[in-house]
Amino acid sequence: MPETGNRRVLAFDYGTRRIGVASGQEMLGTGQPVAMIPARDGIPDWSQVEALLQEWRPDVVVVGLPLNMDDSENEMCARARKFGNRLHGRYHVPVEMVDERLTSYEAKGDVMAAGGSRDFGRHGVDDRAAVLILETWFGLQGNHAGE
Numbered sequence: 001m002p003e004t005g006n007r008r009v010l011a012f013d014y015g016t017r018r019i020g021v022a023s024g025q026e027m028l029g030t031g032q033p034v035a036m037i038p039a040r041d042g043i044p045d046w047s048q049v050e051a052l053l054q055e056w057r058p059d060v061v062v063v064g065l066p067l068n069m070d071d072s073e074n075e076m077c078a079r080a081r082k083f084g085n086r087l088h089g090r091y092h093v094p095v096e097m098v099d100e101r102l103t104s105y106e107a108k109g110d111v112m113a114a115g116g117s118r119d120f121g122r123h124g125v126d127d128r129a130a131v132l133i134l135e136t137w138f139g140l141q142g143n144h145a146g147e
Contacts, residue, residue: 001094004141007059010034010052011134012087013100013127014063014080016042022130023056026141031134033127042079046090053091061093064100064133098137100129 006027013020024031037044063084066076084095
């Protein structure tokens with residue numbers, strides 16, 4: 001595995017209807033949207049997940065953890081953790097959870113500011129939220145490295 005600071009990372013914004021995916025290089029500290037995978041009650045088509053993992057070959061996978069504003073966990077946190085555990089168990093990739101509070105809200109604001117559609121049911125922002133999750137994780141890595 002590459003050293004810290006030079007890892008390829010795939011981030012997932014877990015949802016019950018859609019799962020957003022973004023990728024990025026730790027050295028650059030930025031991510032780009034990759035895909036939105038449909039999910040049925042939170043269960044993705046695992047072959048699509050596997051295809052993304054094979055294409056991007058991440059060193060680390062990051063899954064957003066939708067904590068409540070008071071830091072408590074909710075049912076979606078449990079489901080996101082289960083999704084992360086399944087990624088690790090099925091594909092043997094290191095998985096880290098990261099606080100994703102407000103990322104979907106921020107992603108919707110970015111889309112509206114750019115003049116995009118407000119129909120987020122049809123035109124999801126899950127892949128953009130995954131970029132924000134990824135960039136949050138990158139920011140935390142700098143803090144841990146004592147920069």
